[in-house]
Amino acid sequence: MPEKILVADDEDIVRELIQNILEEEGFEVVKARDGREAMALFKEAPFNIVITDLLLPQMNGEELVGSIKQIKANTDVIVVTGYSNVSMVVGVMKMGVTEFIRKPFQPTELVLAVKKVLEGQRLRSHNAKMQTGMIEMEKLSIIGTMAAGIAHEIKNPNVFIKGGLKIIKKYFDEVVPVLLSLSAGGTEKEALSRALSQYETKIGPAVLSAINGTERIAEIVKGMSTFEHNKARDVKETDTKALVKEALTLTSHRVKYHNLHYEVAGDLKKIKVNAQEMVVSFINFIVNAIDAIEERLKKEGREDKGNLRLTVRDNPDKPFQTIIFKDDGCGIDPKIINQIFDPFYTTKDVGKGTGLGLFLTKGNIERNGGSLNVKTAVGEGTEFTVELPHAG
Numbered sequence: 001m002p003e004k005i006l007v008a009d010d011e012d013i014v015r016e017l018i019q020n021i022l023e024e025e026g027f028e029v030v031k032a033r034d035g036r037e038a039m040a041l042f043k044e045a046p047f048n049i050v051i052t053d054l055l056l057p058q059m060n061g062e063e064l065v066g067s068i069k070q071i072k073a074n075t076d077v078i079v080v081t082g083y084s085n086v087s088m089v090v091g092v093m094k095m096g097v098t099e100f101i102r103k104p105f106q107p108t109e110l111v112l113a114v115k116k117v118l119e120g121q122r123l124r125s126h127n128a129k130m131q132t133g134m135i136e137m138e139k140l141s142i143i144g145t146m147a148a149g150i151a152h153e154i155k156n157p158n159v160f161i162k163g164g165l166k167i168i169k170k171y172f173d174e175v176v177p178v179l180l181s182l183s184a185g186g187t188e189k190e191a192l193s194r195a196l197s198q199y200e201t202k203i204g205p206a207v208l209s210a211i212n213g214t215e216r217i218a219e220i221v222k223g224m225s226t227f228e229h230n231k232a233r234d235v236k237e238t239d240t241k242a243l244v245k246e247a248l249t250l251t252s253h254r255v256k257y258h259n260l261h262y263e264v265a266g267d268l269k270k271i272k273v274n275a276q277e278m279v280v281s282f283i284n285f286i287v288n289a290i291d292a293i294e295e296r297l298k299k300e301g302r303e304d305k306g307n308l309r310l311t312v313r314d315n316p317d318k319p320f321q322t323i324i325f326k327d328d329g330c331g332i333d334p335k336i337i338n339q340i341f342d343p344f345y346t347t348k349d350v351g352k353g354t355g356l357g358l359f360l361t362k363g364n365i366e367r368n369g370g371s372l373n374v375k376t377a378v379g380e381g382t383e384f385t386v387e388l389p390h391a392g
């Protein structure tokens with residue numbers, strides 16, 4: 001379908017000229033000779049672009065642009081004018097006119113302006129689609145990180161439970177036949193007392209270990225509920241320590257190979273955020289830091305563990321809390337520092353990083369009223385500082 005363009009101009013020659021130029025390019029053109037007619041046509045059917053003069057009879061160009069923007073604020077308007085009244089030009093500019101063309105104009109100027117506006121429209125709709133797609137991808141990449149974390153977390157307690165239950169079964173396998181023979185009038189008292197004496201040393205700890213395992217699993221499952229799917233975005237008073245703990249649990253399969261220095265300065269005030277968005281963001285800082293540490297260790301052929309420092313503190317007299325993720329990893333080259341927040345920018349191998357982490361993380365932090373800063377030096381390390389507003 002060709003793009004539809006509404007052209008409002010009171011000069012017959014100009015109207016015809018614009019129509020001819022644009023139809024030649026394959027656009028559909030609808031003409032109006034004054035502001036009121038243009039408005040009536042605009043209300044009837046949608047247009048991709050409105051091209052208008054500023055000096056129009058009935059309703060002047062400024063009023064026309066105002067009325068159009070009121071009906072559909074994102075309508076692209078191109079103003080074609082020979083009129084030099086600065087205040088009128090400023091007036092329509094404030095309303096958000098996309099392009100200006102000065103009369104007399106060359107046909108190519110008009111065609112270029114129209115194509116530029118349409119390209120802008122295509123980009124905007126592409127971006128909107130990308131945003132939705134990205135939110136889906138964010139869920140995917142975080143599910144990957146979490147799945148690994150959860151698998152690891154559940155493996156250990158499951159070992160306790162299995163081991164505990166095996167011991168319990170073996171015990172009863174031994175004791176029950178003795179009890180049965182006793183109840184049938186047998187005389188295996190010695191065997192029975194031996195078996196019972198093992199209760200305290202074996203069965204007690206085995207049962208405890210199994211119970212611990214189930215409690216640990218329950219805790220992990222409880223933490224997971226933060227990530228419930230399709231939950232409405234809820235923002236509430238939260239304890240940063242709980243969020244950090246959650247993020248560390250879900251990354252423990254990687255953090256454990258490095259030195260973690262976690263410091264919470266004094267009693268913390270509560271913050272008011274969406275917990276899920278913050279945990280996801282913290283996970284990204286932690287994973288990025290570990291990737292950087294491992295890259296440096298590998299490059300320098302070192303056997304030590306590298307350091308990840310995590311600090312949380314309130315600021316006296318300031319309405320926000322500071323959370324710092326500092327690593328002594330490879331650092332970031334100043335040449336790319338402006339790109340790290342771009343979507344899909346990654347220096348990691350294919351399949352390892354999507355490059356969406358910091359883009360989404362920054363968005364998450366800003367959506368929660370916070371801010372994000374980075375300090376880095378190649379060969380020294382990187383420090384991401386997050387500031388989040390205190391609750392109430």
Ligand SMILES: Nc1ncnc2c1ncn2[C@@H]1O[C@H](COP(=O)(O)OP(=O)(O)OP(=O)(O)O)[C@@H](O)[C@H]1O
Nearest residue numbers: 288289292331340346347353354355356357358382
């Ligand atoms: N702590 C850090 N140290 C060194 N470089 C970092 C650090 N954090 C981010 N970067 C750089 O910024 C880039 C972008 O990070 P981002 O989190 O957006 O994507 P990613 O980690 O590559 O992929 P994803 O997070 O989607 O798995 C990284 O590829 C890396 O080059």
Ligand SMILES: [Mg+2]
Nearest residue numbers: 284288357358
């Ligand atoms: Mg990342």
